[in-house]
Amino acid sequence: MSDNTPSPVSQLTPDEQDKLRELTTQSWNLELAISGVAMFAILQLPDLLESVFSYLRYNYMTHTTGAAMMFPSLAYSLIRATCHVLFAAFLANFVMRAFWVGLVGLLAVFPSGIRYDRIPFSTPYAQQRMADELGPLDRYILWLDKRCNIVFALAFQFVFFLVVVALLYLLGLLIYLVIQPNVPANVWLGVKIALGALVAVFYLAIILLSQKKVKESPRGIRLHYRLAKLMQLMMMGLYRHTSYVTNTFYSNIRSGKLVQSAVIFMLVFFGVFILEYTNDFSRVNGRISPFNSRHLYSDRVDSLYIEPTVYDNQRPEGAFIGAASIQADVIREPYLRLFIAYPKALDTLLKQVAPEPAWSDTLSRQARRQQYAIWSSQQIRKLIRITVNDSAYAQPNLLFAKAGTQEQRGWQTVLVPGNLKTGHNLLRVALQDPRKKEADPLVSIPFWYVPEP
Incomplete structure (x- = not known):
């Protein structure tokens, strides 16, 4: 033909x-x-x-x-x-x-x-x-x-x-x-299965409709044309422009x-x-180095690894804070200035464990905003778990803040732990899901306390 x-x-x-x-x-x-x-x-x-x-x-x-x-x-x-x-x-x-x-x-x-x-x-x-x-x-x-x-x-x-x-x-x-x-997890699983099936059918159709006998039959010609039109849609409106170049090469x-x-x-x-x-x-993923491994070297455990981005004095200018940060790896003063990052990905979990209450319709917009801010602060104090060495902070006084040139949103507080040891110490930050017995660790930050003489 x-x-x-x-x-x-x-x-x-x-x-x-x-x-x-x-x-x-x-x-x-x-x-x-x-x-x-x-x-x-x-x-x-x-x-x-x-x-x-x-x-x-x-x-x-x-x-x-x-x-x-x-x-x-x-x-x-x-x-x-x-x-x-x-x-x-x-x-x-x-x-x-x-x-x-x-x-x-x-x-x-x-x-x-x-x-x-x-x-x-x-x-x-x-x-x-x-x-x-x-x-x-x-x-x-x-x-x-x-x-x-x-x-x-x-x-x-x-x-x-x-x-x-x-x-x-x-x-x-x-x-x-x-x-x-x-989307609920069970619905999303069904969506993924359906999309996978559609992709498999699409590639199977390409293989079958590329066969010479199928392309020469009247029904195969119509199906082949419809498949071509479907592939045109996948070009996001650029099919006509690219076809002039592609078909010129194909035909010559x-x-x-x-x-x-x-x-x-x-x-x-x-x-x-x-x-x-x-x-x-x-x-x-700088801590994952499959082509440069060492026999007695591991960087998979936060408490045993120095990550520069968790220290304000070592983090490159303009870099994002991964999970949390303190002022330095060597602390001279008897307090910790802690910032906990709040990435958008945490919203998926926080919306499940802390659903927003129904506010009174009689409240003004300004009053509702104030009530929402107070409620948000209360909820995050319940969810965040902070531990310095073997002492845990119950409902730490976290305030909303923005950090760095990127203006990362998060929570900030100043801890004055009474159990700091001269030398090595460890700060842990975790997220306590009320539906679980154990908290989900976010980050562990090792540091050294060397008090002023």
Whole structure:
């Protein structure tokens, strides 16, 4: 059936064809400008991604496990890997096009190009071999111009891919960070099973409808078309734009060479992705080092490990506080200034163990806000458990606060423990779920008390 499908005939008028030809011949200067601007923009993107991901990691991934924790990291690494490949593509186009400009200028100075019979220090045989292998300069310029155009088109095709990945990333975040916490566990399990079944059916349909016998049957043709329309929806509105590039390659390159190029590209891309994910995982989870382990070294237990971010005097400027922090690792004064972070992820648990009461309708908005603040403070004092060495603080006097340049929301208090020992001490912070007998530990912070002489 595809053999009988006619190729669309260009409907451009002679004036429009001349205009297109003029634009084609002058596109190289725009390519240089666009490639330079694109490379500059791509270099700025990782810093923006880092700030956004740091916010998400603190607020939504601190107390989460499973897919909700892994999905943002995978998507973040995928976008960073895409940026690396995209930068390499625009850089290759910039260098190739700059070299092409140099050759065009050289041909303008020497219109005859390479005169192989006048190459010094060479024999006639060598001159003939070079002429056969290299060919004329103008033909090489045309060949290089085509390659520059192809690389530039592929680079923008990759831009569309990056946009689709970013949109799918936002959709996934919406599902895992907004919808999931508000759905009961049994309902969410059913949703995951249903989504898994739909994905399995989708891939099975792709395999079955790709079979030659199925595609040639009347029903198979209709189903194949509907599947194609479904895949268009997954492109988030970019299908029409990407199709011009993709279908041009599909219809002008041999299928074997196209598949070979696609396999090589995917291997390179996923190689970059794996390296980027490994690097990001090691950087985000600095205490997990599978490739640099020691026989008698463990950093999995808070009370046996010095984490710089839990000390105000060691935490890098602008860094988030993970769970809690005190003023320093070596305390000179007989008190502890404690800040406990309140990431958004804790809301899932706190809304369950401390449901908001029904306020009187007769209260004004200002009075209701005041009552809510007092009630919130009372609830968190009941839920937070603080222990210094072997002494526990019953209902510590926690006040609402914001910490650091990131203005992290949380609770702050000043502890004046009477059981501080000269030397090593240990502060523990836990969350007491009323439905459980044991409290859930949030963090353990070792410190040393060295009083002023």
